[in-house]
Amino acid sequence: MQERYEHAAIEADAQAWWDGRRVFAATEDRSRPKYYCLSMFPYPSGRLHMGHVRNYTIGDVLARFMRMQGRNVLQPMGWDAFGLPAENAAMANGVPPARWTYDNIAYMKRQLKSLGLAIDWDREVTTCSPDYYRWNQWLFLRMLETGVAYKKTGVVNWDPVDQTVLANEQVIDGRGWRTGALVEKREIPMYYLRITQYADELLAALATLPGWPERVRTMQANWIGKSVGVRFGFPYELGGERRVLNVFTTRADTIMGVTFCAVAAEHPLAAHAARGNPALAAFIEECKQGTAMEAELAQQEKKGMPTGLFVTHPLTQQPVPVWVGNYVLMGYGEGAVMGVPAHDERDFHFARTYGLPIRQVIQKAGQSFADDAWQPWYGDVEGTTCIHSGKYDGLGHEQAVAAIAADLKVLGVGDTQVQWRLRDWGISRQRYWGCPIPIVHCAGCGDVPVPDDQLPVVLPDNLVPDGSGNPLGKTPAFVDCACPSCGKPARRETDTMDTFVDSSWYFLRYASADNARAAVDDRADYWLPVDQYIGGIEHAILHLLYSRFWTRVMRDLGLVKVDEPFQNLLTQGMVLNDIYFRKPATGRIVYFNPTEVEIKTDAAGQQAAFLKSDGAPVESGGIGTMSKSKNNGVDPQLLVEQFGADTARLFMMFAAPPEQSLEWSDQGVQGAYRFIRRLWKAVYEHVAAGAVPGTATMDALTGEQRTLRRQVHQTLVKVTDDLGRRRVFNTAVAAVMELMNALDKFTDTTAPGRWLRQEALEKVVLMLSPIVPHICHALWRELGHEGALIDERWPERDASALAQESVEIVLQVNGKLRGRIVVPVGASEADVKEAALADPAVMRWVEGKPIRKVIVVPGKLVNVVA
């Protein structure tokens, strides 16, 4: 055995061994329980970043661990290859997005391979390939047929200078990122998927996902946002015609406190009132300007303007003024709300601003109402009763809502209704680098779906966008076509699909990746659902919800049998690093990569950062997610070259639990490397000492030998639990490190001692193999095994090694630690209590006080309450 640990040779050798025997190619072996281990596929941005390394190492550890547990493991990989960055790169470099993307994929695939991941590359999926996206198109057409897909108008960010639609990301402070022009909202026709039709099921089924983090389920439930309330109408007359203004409210109990109604700027009533009212028309225009982003809308100043119209309160018959409010969303409910300033905070501030009356109709015991300042209890529903509400006075929230809903129903103006926050999913994007929507617009026949036998509608791969609109629209070879229905010249749809479509079913395609005739086949029934899905917390809502929806749509089309695609979910935390920058007097902030920066400590002990290239200081921007924009990423390539994939993997697993954010640390990497070299050295020295004699008889072991063997098996129990049940890896690594520390101190060179060392090292190599597979592959051979480690099973614990004769008990007096005693295992509670009370330290602390209570936790502690 070689004395030096040489990661490059060891890793190349192990990877060649796995590749040469195709050990990770998965087949549908029905005799074994399957394990589908899936990591979120990467966007091919150019190079792998640390977030990827973390994500894929977690997946790989679980995949390899489950393989050792006897499961038939599938771990596939692919590319989320459509998207905006390719268009941005094209604009910057003049290279077509297709070439940029495929070059990136080739490079990143080499990087992934160098990490030694147990991936079945035969199932690789690339979403920008026609082999994949033709099925997006095919599935979209099925959704059109079943009514899941439909067309309506939607709001987009419009850059009036570039004449193009902007992504939210491209809008900075309300202006276009390239032109600096004020962004406008614009309504255009788009295709939508009826996810709201599945809202009930998507919400209810969260209860069937105990393997998901509670917080993700909560976020999804809030996103779907089911609320039960009352929908009712305020009657009014317009041009001699009787109409109603419908609103939805969860607070029908406050209906007697209505002093105004507010409608969205896009509401028909607003448009009507604006005719002949230039000031109102201007206000409505102003509301329609600006952002379409919820985060910005929610923070802008609440503004409104009266329409001059009045509606009638359905219960009091009083006239109620109608306002236009910029805080009313057309997309939610009816696009109109009843205004109850006394009991809704937004309405309160609105009413205060515009001098509208505030009428208290809810009271709470011990609280007094004043209309000059908002108090949180005004919005309470518990412990409140109605006042100033006529026949409803004295009723609680629920009773009042029920009574008022019933009365509105009798009047024929309202009823209880379930309202969802969830909106239908708009999938049209006015962009080039995406999956073409398979529709042809014909002057005679209208919107005609492309027939299945003409799929895929192939995206031309040689265009270079210039930022002014979708280049597809300027490409006659793409746009001009014959109508599939009448054959006359027609125009092809130039919108492409949201890239979330691509990622909503790729995990199904992996199971049937080579099928050119169908999107999925019965192999999907074998592999699905995904047993373990691993990805960033930033996908907690959208991607995961869309995937759950899409899977159900495919189920209802008879294509798959599962309801839920992902049985267990692990949301890994972000990878963070230091941020350094300079802010020139004019121009934009310049960020420097931490590798370009040197930290110096001056005479006074103050630390300061300097740029290596010019020696001048840079400012510290704290710590943040590794990102291109902050230029604080670390290239995994350099790490792998310098220290090897095993070190990179070990550091990632050891530095933090998987769900927490992870701070990058060069010194932490050094520590991981040091441990790997220690492991190598321990095996080297053991092997160099010659062959291990026979076997040892357990009952002949000395106390010290028994202690070591117990620790070996205790570590095995802990690591098995951490990897299997708890899914935390940092503590598993720590336990093995402790064992290695103990092994260092175990200098016994007798025959049983050497035998124990052999056993300990074998267990360590097996336990660490999911995390650092390359070095373990090599060490397993060196420890004298003919077969390869990849074919080994996870070791079993030896119960006899774990047996103990005595156990330490912690003694507390009034909850404070005061001493310890050692008692025999299985000592009775009474004996332990007696021993505890007889302990000198306990006696000293309870002296003179009557003992009120003694709590005994068997095998752990005694707490004396005095």
Add this chain to the structure above:
RNA sequence: GCCCCAGUGGCGGAACGGUAGACGCGUCAGACUCAAAAUCUGAUAUCUGCAAGGGUGUGGGGGUUCGAGUCCCUCCUGGGGCACCA
């Protein structure tokens, strides 16, 4: 603004209501070396004490419990998401 999560030594973190700080990093001391690096050994929350020991301590405040870093309420700070970044 709304929804979700996290705050523990100099740092990353451990503690699955029961010994706070495992393990690693860093620092300090020692060994080896002409020297340095590497490696190895030991110490390392804080205050008090010669020591044994004792006090304090898990972002702030309050609560539940024999016992709270852990559960509940509230506030502060940081992070993620908010529907066209992926």
